[in-house]
Amino acid sequence: xxxxxxxxxxxxxxxxxxxxxxxxxxxxxxxxxxxxxxxxxxxxxxxxxxxxxxxxxxxxxxxxxxxxxxxxxxxxxxxxxxxxxxxxxxxxxxxxxxxxxxxxxxxxxxxxxxxxxxxxxxxxxxxxxxxxxxxxxxxxxxxxxxxxxxxxxxxxxxxxxxxxxxxxxxxxxxxxxxxxxxxxxxxxxxxxxxxxxxxxxxxxxxxxxxxxxxxxxxxxxxxxxxxxxxxxxxxxxxxxxxxxxxxxxxxxxxxxxxxxxxxxxxxxxxxxxxxxxxxxxxxxxxxxxxxxxxxxxxxxxxxxxxxxxxx
Amino acid sequence: xxxxxxxxxxxxxxxxxxxxxxxxxxxxxxxxxxxxxxxxxxxxxxxxxxxxxxxxxxxxxxxxxxxxxxxxxxxxxxxxxxxxxxxxxxxxxxxxxxxxxxxxxxxxxxxxxxxxxxxxxxxxxxxxxxxxxxxxxxxxxxxxxxxxxxxxxxxxxxxxxxxxxxxxxxxxxxxxxxxxxxxxxxxxxxxxxxxxxxxxxxxxxxxxxxxxxxxxxxxxxxxxxxxxxxxxxxxxxxxxxxxxxxxxxxxxxxxxxxxxxxxxxxxxxxxxxxxxxxxxxxxxxxxxxxxxxxxxxxxxxxxxxxxxxxxxxxxxxxxxxxxxxxxxxxxxxxxxxxxxxxxxxxxxxxxxxxxxxxxxxxxxxxxxxxxxxxxxxxxxxxxxxxxxxxxxxxxxxxxxxxxxxxxxxxxxxxxxxxxxxxxxxxxxxxxxxxxxxxxxxxxxxxxxxxxxxxxxxxxxxxxxxxxxxxxxxxxxxxxxxxxxxxxxxxxxxxxxxxxxxxxxxxxxxxxxxxxxxxxxxxxxxxxxxxxxxxxxxxxxxxxxxxxxxxxxxxxx
Numbered sequence: 056x057x058x059x060x061x062x063x064x065x066x067x068x069x070x071x072x073x074x075x076x077x078x079x080x081x082x083x084x085x086x087x088x089x090x091x092x093x094x095x096x097x098x099x100x101x102x103x104x105x106x107x108x109x110x111x112x113x114x115x116x117x118x119x120x121x122x123x124x125x126x127x128x129x130x131x132x133x134x135x136x137x138x139x140x141x142x143x144x145x146x147x148x149x150x151x152x153x154x155x156x157x158x159x160x161x162x163x164x165x166x167x168x169x170x171x172x173x174x175x176x177x178x179x180x181x182x183x184x185x186x187x188x189x190x191x192x193x194x195x196x197x198x199x200x201x202x203x204x205x206x207x208x209x210x211x212x213x214x215x216x217x218x219x220x221x222x223x224x225x226x227x228x229x230x231x232x233x234x235x236x237x238x239x240x241x242x243x244x245x246x247x248x249x250x251x252x253x254x255x256x257x258x259x260x261x262x263x264x265x266x267x268x269x270x271x272x273x274x275x276x277x278x279x280x281x282x283x284x285x286x287x288x289x290x291x292x293x294x295x296x297x298x299x300x301x302x303x304x305x306x307x308x309x310x311x312x313x314x315x316x317x318x319x320x321x322x323x324x325x326x327x328x329x330x331x332x333x334x335x336x337x338x339x340x341x342x343x344x345x346x347x348x349x350x351x352x353x354x355x356x357x358x359x360x361x362x363x364x365x366x
Numbered sequence: 367x368x369x370x371x372x373x374x375x376x377x378x379x380x381x382x383x384x385x386x387x388x389x390x391x392x393x394x395x396x397x398x399x400x401x402x403x404x405x406x407x408x409x410x411x412x413x414x415x416x417x418x419x420x421x422x423x424x425x426x427x428x429x430x431x432x433x434x435x436x437x438x439x440x441x442x443x444x445x446x447x448x449x450x451x452x453x454x455x456x457x458x459x460x461x462x463x464x465x466x467x468x469x470x471x472x473x474x475x476x477x478x479x480x481x482x483x484x485x486x487x488x489x490x491x492x493x494x495x496x497x498x499x500x501x502x503x504x505x506x507x508x509x510x511x512x513x514x515x516x517x518x519x520x521x522x523x524x525x526x527x528x529x530x531x532x533x534x535x536x537x538x539x540x541x542x543x544x545x546x547x548x549x550x551x552x553x554x555x556x557x558x559x560x561x562x563x564x565x566x567x568x569x570x571x572x573x574x575x576x577x578x579x580x581x582x583x584x585x586x587x588x589x590x591x592x593x594x595x596x597x598x599x600x601x602x603x604x605x606x607x608x609x610x611x612x613x614x615x616x617x618x619x620x621x622x623x624x625x626x627x628x629x630x631x632x633x634x635x636x637x638x639x640x641x642x643x644x645x646x647x648x649x650x651x652x653x654x655x656x657x658x659x660x661x662x663x664x665x666x667x668x669x670x671x672x673x674x675x676x677x678x679x680x681x682x683x684x685x686x687x688x689x690x691x692x693x694x695x696x697x698x699x700x701x702x703x704x705x706x707x708x709x710x711x712x713x714x715x716x717x718x719x720x721x722x723x724x725x726x727x728x729x730x731x732x733x734x735x736x737x738x739x740x741x742x743x744x745x746x747x748x749x750x751x752x753x754x755x756x757x758x759x760x761x762x763x764x765x766x767x768x769x770x771x772x773x774x775x776x777x778x779x780x781x782x783x784x785x786x787x788x789x790x791x792x793x794x795x796x797x798x799x800x801x802x803x804x805x806x807x808x809x810x811x812x813x814x815x816x817x818x819x820x821x822x823x824x825x826x827x828x829x830x831x832x833x834x835x836x837x838x839x840x841x842x843x844x845x846x847x848x849x850x851x852x853x854x855x856x857x858x859x860x861x862x863x864x865x866x867x868x869x870x871x872x873x874x875x876x877x878x879x880x881x882x883x884x885x886x887x888x889x890x891x892x893x894x895x896x897x898x899x900x901x902x903x904x905x906x907x908x909x910x911x912x913x914x915x916x917x918x919x920x921x922x
Contacts (some may be wrong), residue, residue, distance in 0.1 A: 061370070085827040144500070167888045180767070257472065258467060258469060258473045259472065259473055259474055259475040261422060261467070261472045261473070262465075262475070262535075264422055264489070265420065265459055265460060265464070265465045265467075266458070266459065266460035266464075266486055266538070267455075267456045267457060267458065267459035267460035267461055267487065267488060267490060267491060268491070269456060270488055272490070277475050280477040280478075281475075281476070281477055300454060301512070312523075317874060354477065355476075355477065356476065356477060356522040356524065357476055357524050
């Protein structure tokens with residue numbers, strides 16, 4: 056198992072290197088730069104700024120020195136927030152975004168898995184069609200539509216919940232979490248329905264019924280474990296996706312998370328900030344993928360057997 | 367009064383294509399300590415009949431239309447199972463009536479330990495603590511012949527062999543001391559020696575506990591040994607029913623006679639005439655000291671222990687042109703690996719394979735490609751080995767086009783000729799595998815194998831997934847094709863009666879080694895090796911009197 060994890064971590068290094076290299080040269084290939092701003096700035100000021108941030112050096116030298124900094128865990132200074140490093144900015148926004156993503160994940164799992172399992176118990180009946188149609192709508196509806204709709208209904212018409220902010224008013228975390236989570240809930244519902252349908256037609260489910268077990272034991276004990284394997288495999292990428300995809304929701308609900316830095320950095324040509332957030336999210340995606348693979352191995356004894364040799 | 371008395375049981379499946387009368391008004395009964403065998407081919411409704419009793423058929427599309435099934439439960443009360451509510455049935459399933467399913471590979475939950483699955487019936491049916499249940503589970507695992515049960519109880523199903531898993535299934539069925547045991551083809555997925563052990567175990571446990579057994583099987587030879595009464599089913603009806611002696615010795619119905627006649631028995635037909643000596647001296651395939659090893663990664667979670675599995679160890683044999691060599695052995699003996707090693711489908715470790723004086727182990731991938739046309743394989747499972755998204759035309763046309771044997775223009779003509787040869791209707795050319803029965807699918811697979819006009823065909827258990835009557839047809843088809851195209855064949859099978867029927871010579875494999883090779887009749891009459899003798903004595907005979915004698919002999 057250790058060898059499995061280790062080899063997966065080693066495999067991550069070239070992936071990250073490709074991500075860094077591609078991003079590094081792409082942002083520099085885009086027209087404009089961090090200091091080509093709206094108002095005219097004297098050329099000597101720009102010169103001084105570029106010298107300060109080493110932008111006057113050849114690109115390959117910048118690349119080497121950036122990699123050198125990165126190895127030491129240093130994302131470098133932000134070009135647009137003078138005096139602050141990218142590290143500070145990321146770690147400042149991360150807890151809020153992580154909290155939002157976590158709640159959204161809970162929403163997605165609770166709603167998605169239960170709807171999917173429920174639908175799979177009576178396939179091709181209204182009990183299947185209704186939640187699955189709802190899931191289809193959930194997948195199709197973008198969060199910039201879902202968010203304002205929820206705000207309109209629960210915030211303005213019913214006046215049950217606050218419409219913006221994070222941790223200021225009771226219940227203000229609910230709407231953003233639901234907005235962010237529903238899309239993934241819909242995905243999880245479809246995945247868990249498919250997984251459960253597959254498992255419930257297996258011979259060993261018939262064996263469990265033949266033992267005289269009550270139906271809920273058959274479903275929850277014998278069915279769920281195998282049926283949720285596709286769901287578990289999706290959870291890692293989903294959580295990484297929630298973390299990196301939260302900026303729309305953060306903007307709608309005015310949440311001071313990580314997402315808005317990411318978008319603003321792209322507009323501002325804040326090279327180090329774009330690179331820093333990209334590398335950070337890439338690392339998260341790799342780590343969460345690995346995590347969901349480990350969980351998949353843990354719940355499936357057959358895979359456990361295969362992984363032992365470390366391949 | 368018998369323990370279970372079924373009258374006029376009728377189960378229909380309402381499908382889109384109309385009503386399928388899976389079980390159509392059948393009557394049978396079984397008493398304590400008695401074994402009733404229900405015999406029939408796949409689709410005859412024998413399993414559906416038994417599952418209907420416990421409401422284990424999928425509903426919809428299934429529906430139990432009518433009938434009564436009076437069963438005496440543990441409180442000596444008569445109950446009609448078909449009128450019992452699902453809640454009360456749950457109390458009977460796994461408690462009064464237990465089932466052993468056909469395929470031990472898929473019938474155990476792969477995600478739970480064997481122990482966890484064993485104790486479930488006890489915990490849900492009896493007021494018993496977990497600790498007590500585990501103790502009982504260990505005890506019964508020992509009874510069914512699992513070594514070191516206190517350790518194996520923590521293992522997962524995939525850590526057991528097929529025979530061992532079936533023992534676990536038996537333990538699980540018997541742990542609650544049921545009064546009726548339904549065995550649905552319990553040994554079909556197992557090889558002969560394991561089959562003999564499992565049958566003996568069921569019989570012994572039945573006698574100890576005086577339980578009634580309903581034994582569902584397509585194999586008349588197995589039934590001859592275990593049953594007291596036999597019911598023969600066809601198309602949802604019982605066509606004949608009576609004592610085992612009546613069915614086998616005083617057969618009434620035409621269908622039963624046909625079933626009995628389909629059992630491969632005796633030597634290869636026309637053996638004397640087919641020895642065409644001038645050709646037979648010409649050796650087509652020669653295997654010399656072939657070794658195929660695998661690395662096995664097993665051990666604990668954190669241990670990287672490696673073990674070398676010697677799947678094929680020092681095997682030397684040769685096959686002459688136009689000859690059928692039967693290769694027999696139990697599952698895990700390495701016979702399939704040998705077949706694949708000859709075709710270079712798995713990397714060999716050492717030794718040589720001379721095909722028409724060319725050493726295949728020395729060839730490059732590219733050179734091997736052109737040799738592939740001359741050697742083909744027929745696989746065991748016609749359900750899994752055909753691509754479900756390719757029609758008959760695609761499956762048969764692909765090798766022809768790939769090896770450039772036909773042009774796109776005349777490929778249809780060739781495919782139709784092939785279909786004639788293997789006995790498929792020409793109109794089926796655009797159909798997909800799922801639209802065919804098992805036997806027809808195997809005809810497609812055979813057609814695919816002979817499409818390129820190969821010289822050598824390796825058939826890996828080609829009939830073991832088929833019913834007896836179909837099996838007989840396919841064997842005859844293979845014999846015809848071998849004769850007509852002067853094919854050379856390595857026929858791999860665990861079924862010795864099939865091999866005896868088809869092969870000129872027989873080779874016996876055990877633990878990766880070749881024990882002996884000899885002319886079929888000589889080897890069957892006078893096996894040299896002890897293991898061969900053991901293998902031969904494990905073959906069930908389709909004759910209740912002889913079978914009883916044979917079992918007595920095996921015990922003493």
